[in-house]
Amino acid sequence: MKQNRRNFLKTIGIAGAAAAGLKTNEAIAAPESILSDERMGVLVDTTVCIGCRKCEWACKLEHDLPTPPIGEYEDRSVFKNMRRPDKGSLTVVNEYENPSNPKGPIDVKVNCLHCDHPACVSACIVGAISKRENGAVVWNTDKCIACRYCMVACPFQIPAFEYDTALQPDILKCDFCYDRSKEGKIPACIEICPVEAMTYGKRYEIIELAHKRINREPDRYIDHVFGEHEAGGTSWVYLASRGFDALDFPKVGNKPMPGTSESIQHAIFAYFIPPFALYALLGGIMWLSKNNADSEEET
Amino acid sequence: MNEALKPTPISKKFITPGVIVIILVAANGLMFLLVRFLFGLGSMTNLDNQYPWGLWIAVDVAAGVALAAGGFTTAALGHVMHKEYYHAIIRPALLTAMLGYTFVAFGVVVDIGRPYLVWHPLVYWNGNSALFEVGICVMTYMTVLYIEFLPIVTERFIGKVNMPGMLSRLNKLVEWLLRILDKGLSKVMFAFIIAGVVLSCLHQSSLGTLMIIAGPKMHPLWQTPILPLLFLLSAIAVGFPMVIFESLIASHSLGLKPEKEILSRLSTYVAPFLGVYLAFKIGDIVIRETFVYLTELNVVSILFFVEVVIGVVVPLRMFLSRAVRKSTVGIFVASALVIFGVLLNRINNFVTAYTPSYSMGQTYFPSIGEISVTVGFVALLVLLYRACVMIFPVISTPHKVTISKSKYSIRGASK
Numbered sequence: 001m002k003q004n005r006r007n008f009l010k011t012i013g014i015a016g017a018a019a020a021g022l023k024t025n026e027a028i029a030a031p032e033s034i035l036s037d038e039r040m041g042v043l044v045d046t047t048v049c050i051g052c053r054k055c056e057w058a059c060k061l062e063h064d065l066p067t068p069p070i071g072e073y074e075d076r077s078v079f080k081n082m083r084r085p086d087k088g089s090l091t092v093v094n095e096y097e098n099p100s101n102p103k104g105p106i107d108v109k110v111n112c113l114h115c116d117h118p119a120c121v122s123a124c125i126v127g128a129i130s131k132r133e134n135g136a137v138v139w140n141t142d143k144c145i146a147c148r149y150c151m152v153a154c155p156f157q158i159p160a161f162e163y164d165t166a167l168q169p170d171i172l173k174c175d176f177c178y179d180r181s182k183e184g185k186i187p188a189c190i191e192i193c194p195v196e197a198m199t200y201g202k203r204y205e206i207i208e209l210a211h212k213r214i215n216r217e218p219d220r221y222i223d224h225v226f227g228e229h230e231a232g233g234t235s236w237v238y239l240a241s242r243g244f245d246a247l248d249f250p251k252v253g254n255k256p257m258p259g260t261s262e263s264i265q266h267a268i269f270a271y272f273i274p275p276f277a278l279y280a281l282l283g284g285i286m287w288l289s290k291n292n293a294d295s296e297e298e299t
Numbered sequence: 300m301n302e303a304l305k306p307t308p309i310s311k312k313f314i315t316p317g318v319i320v321i322i323l324v325a326a327n328g329l330m331f332l333l334v335r336f337l338f339g340l341g342s343m344t345n346l347d348n349q350y351p352w353g354l355w356i357a358v359d360v361a362a363g364v365a366l367a368a369g370g371f372t373t374a375a376l377g378h379v380m381h382k383e384y385y386h387a388i389i390r391p392a393l394l395t396a397m398l399g400y401t402f403v404a405f406g407v408v409v410d411i412g413r414p415y416l417v418w419h420p421l422v423y424w425n426g427n428s429a430l431f432e433v434g435i436c437v438m439t440y441m442t443v444l445y446i447e448f449l450p451i452v453t454e455r456f457i458g459k460v461n462m463p464g465m466l467s468r469l470n471k472l473v474e475w476l477l478r479i480l481d482k483g484l485s486k487v488m489f490a491f492i493i494a495g496v497v498l499s500c501l502h503q504s505s506l507g508t509l510m511i512i513a514g515p516k517m518h519p520l521w522q523t524p525i526l527p528l529l530f531l532l533s534a535i536a537v538g539f540p541m542v543i544f545e546s547l548i549a550s551h552s553l554g555l556k557p558e559k560e561i562l563s564r565l566s567t568y569v570a571p572f573l574g575v576y577l578a579f580k581i582g583d584i585v586i587r588e589t590f591v592y593l594t595e596l597n598v599v600s601i602l603f604f605v606e607v608v609i610g611v612v613v614p615l616r617m618f619l620s621r622a623v624r625k626s627t628v629g630i631f632v633a634s635a636l637v638i639f640g641v642l643l644n645r646i647n648n649f650v651t652a653y654t655p656s657y658s659m660g661q662t663y664f665p666s667i668g669e670i671s672v673t674v675g676f677v678a679l680l681v682l683l684y685r686a687c688v689m690i691f692p693v694i695s696t697p698h699k700v701t702i703s704k705s706k707y708s709i710r711g712a713s714k
Contacts, residue, residue, distance in 0.1 A: 082657070082659075084348065084657055084659060086348055119512050119514075121427075122427045122428065122512065123428055123429075123430065123512050124425055124428060125419075125420050125425060125428050125430040125431045125434055126419045126420055126422075126423035126424075126425060126431070127423055127424065127425035127428075128423070143419060143423045144413065144416075145411050145412070145413050145416040145417060145419050145420075146411050146412025146413045146416075147407075147410070147411045147412075147430065148351035148352065148411075148412070149351075149428070149430050149509075151348065151351035152351055152352055152510070152512075152513050152516075152653075153512045153513060155514055155515065155516065155656060156656060157348070157349065157655055157656040157657050159348075160348045161340075161348060161351065161412065162339070162412075163339060163340050163341025163344075163346065163347065164338070164339045164341040164342065165339050165412075166335075166336060166337055166338055166339040168413060169339060169340075169412040169413065248657065250515070250656040250657075251515060252514070252515060253514075253515065257512060257514050258427065258512060260511050260512075260524055261429055261508050261511040261512040262427050264429075264508050264511065264524065264527060265426070265427060265428075265429055265432060265505070265508060268432075268501065268504065268505070268527070269426070269432070275497055275501060278496075278497050278500060279493055279494070279497045282375070282379050282493045282496055282497065283489075283493055285379055285380065286378065286379045286380075286381070286489060286492075286493060289379070289380050289381035290381050292381065293381040293383060
């Protein structure tokens with residue numbers, strides 16, 4: 001019996017040490033996500049965009065995706081159906097009717113909004129996605145196991161997957177031209193835009209600029225900067241002349257997407273106290289009930 | 300004890316006409332799997348960028364884990380609470396859980412795009428991810444289940460090691476190793492048993508946390524912050540019904556007398572657990588006022604209704620009835636309903652409730668290939684279960700020799 005009890009304590013001790021090790025390792029291995037105050041942002045002014053889709057072309061070229069000649073992008077029939085980013089294109093432009101000006105449709109460029117509190121970063125089982133200092137949410141192929149939980153988590157439905165690849169399929173999403181930014185260049189789509197529909201700068205300046213534009217021309221815009229608060233804030237923010245619902249922006253609320261799930265996760269594993277309390281409780285019950293069973297047998 | 304039940308390998312012919320049918324079903328699933336591995340997930344599933352998770356995650360993984368809950372619930376009852384009366388059902392439940400989790404692992408390997416990197420979560424950690432927690436706990440618990448099964452293996456072979464030819468020289472060594480293993484295991488087994496229960500509680504609930512991050516993409520009837528609790532409660536509730544269901548099928552298929560008394564007594568535990576689960580489920584839709592969605596008639600509301608009424612309320616009423624608990628057919632049907640309810644709940648949570656932010660055409664429905672693989676895995680599991688109970692002493696049969704009452708006795712020492 002004594003032997004057993006000592007074993008019992010020893011085992012618990014070892015498990016405890018293992019858990020302590022777990023904690024420190026986690027700090028090292030956790031994804032290098034940073035929410036920098038100086039992160040960059042982009043203001044997309046949908047009232048300026050003319051739907052030339054040069055950004056789509058430049059994006060494909062930049063990311064080594066199959067790129068049709070630029071002449072083909074003049075074909076406006078693609079606007080008949082709503083398109084979404086997929087394995088072949090990380091950004092697409094969709095066109096919507098403009099009730100106040102039938103001749104000037106509203107064009108909306110769609111790509112990853114680079115959330116301040118990204119659901120995909122929180123969800124990723126191996127921490128393959130991270131929020132970088134410049135604001136970019138970047139996917140790392142070396143860690144990814146392609147479980148597609150990021151796609152389940154993303155409220156904007158951005159990550160795409162190579163379903164027809166058997167070996168080493170990728171998750172694809174806009175990376176804010178992370179490699180270009182390291183060389184001090186601005187994203188390819190913004191660089192090529194002929195009408196400057198997008199403005200690149202520090203996020204706090206971008207937000208300021210957005211409100212300035214609304215104040216200057218209150219008839220041109222609705223008083224809403226999409227992405228300022230949505231999903232806890234995004235790096236890319238939008239201005240529009242009509243409600244964002246009508247432009248197929250999803251209703252996501254203003255709470256960061258990972259909020260609830262992370263607080264549950266952290267409550268269950270608060271310093272590993274709940275699991276060990278349960279372990280100790282069950283151990284106690286086991287010990288007591290064993291003694292009961294033994295004494296019953298003796299009598 | 301007036302009846303001496305002893306776990307014994309069942310001697311019966313492995314192949315029967317029924318078994319041949321099951322083999323064909325399994326082979327059909329494996330053929331579709333081959334297509335998946337040669338041409339990618341898109342070639343035989345209906346998954347796309349809008350619906351990244353489908354039948355495999357809902358059934359093979361989520362429901363698979365829930366329906367293997369018989370392992371930890373019986374371990375808690377028999378080993379932690381020391382209800383010796385139920386010892387006859389612990390081993391079959393353990394085997395079911397062990398095989399169940401093995402197939403959960405297969406399910407994950409098949410579903411992820413890069414199966415050969417399935418070990419990555421061991422190296423790259425993300426403590427914020429519910430899926431990471433599920434992954435680590437499932438891997439650890441599966442190991443624990445295999446360790447818990449080891450004594451059954453040593454029991455089978457100690458004193459019977461007889462390898463042919465050249466290997467016969469090693470007989471004594473293997474025998475000695477088995478005895479050392481058995482002796483060591485018997486001393487630390489309690490730690491693994493408790494760990495198994497703790498790990499189960501952790502990942503059963505974390506499976507519920509998985510879909511919370513999908514936020515508004517999930518239907519309000521199911522999207523609730525108490526999802527982890529509901530998953531844990533339903534897993535505990537389905538544990539004993541699964542043991543009853545599986546035990547009755549096994550004894551019928553193997554031509555044994557059903558362990559009627561034990562199962563009937565076990566069934567008295569089901570109603571309280573099921574009742575608590577139902578209370579939380581109802582309380583949840585009342586407090587969040589999501590019951591308003593039940594007033595509109597559509598697929599979603601019907602499936603919710605079926606899940607709760609046929610899967611929980613009806614079997615709860617059945618398990619409360621003494622007459623039902625005394626009848627073999629009664630507990631079989633009631634158990635089957637609970638299992639159906641939990642299966643449907645997992646499908647609802649992962650498939651029915653999920654609406655993509657942008658729908659680009661058809662709503663997801665599993666392809667023939669996906670269904671074939673899932674059904675094929677179940678068939679393979681049944682075949683492996685049958686093989687295991689024929690090789691190892693898992694199922695208890697009435698026996699002349701009484702065994703030592705001490706729980707961790709040294710096998711083969713009494714001879």
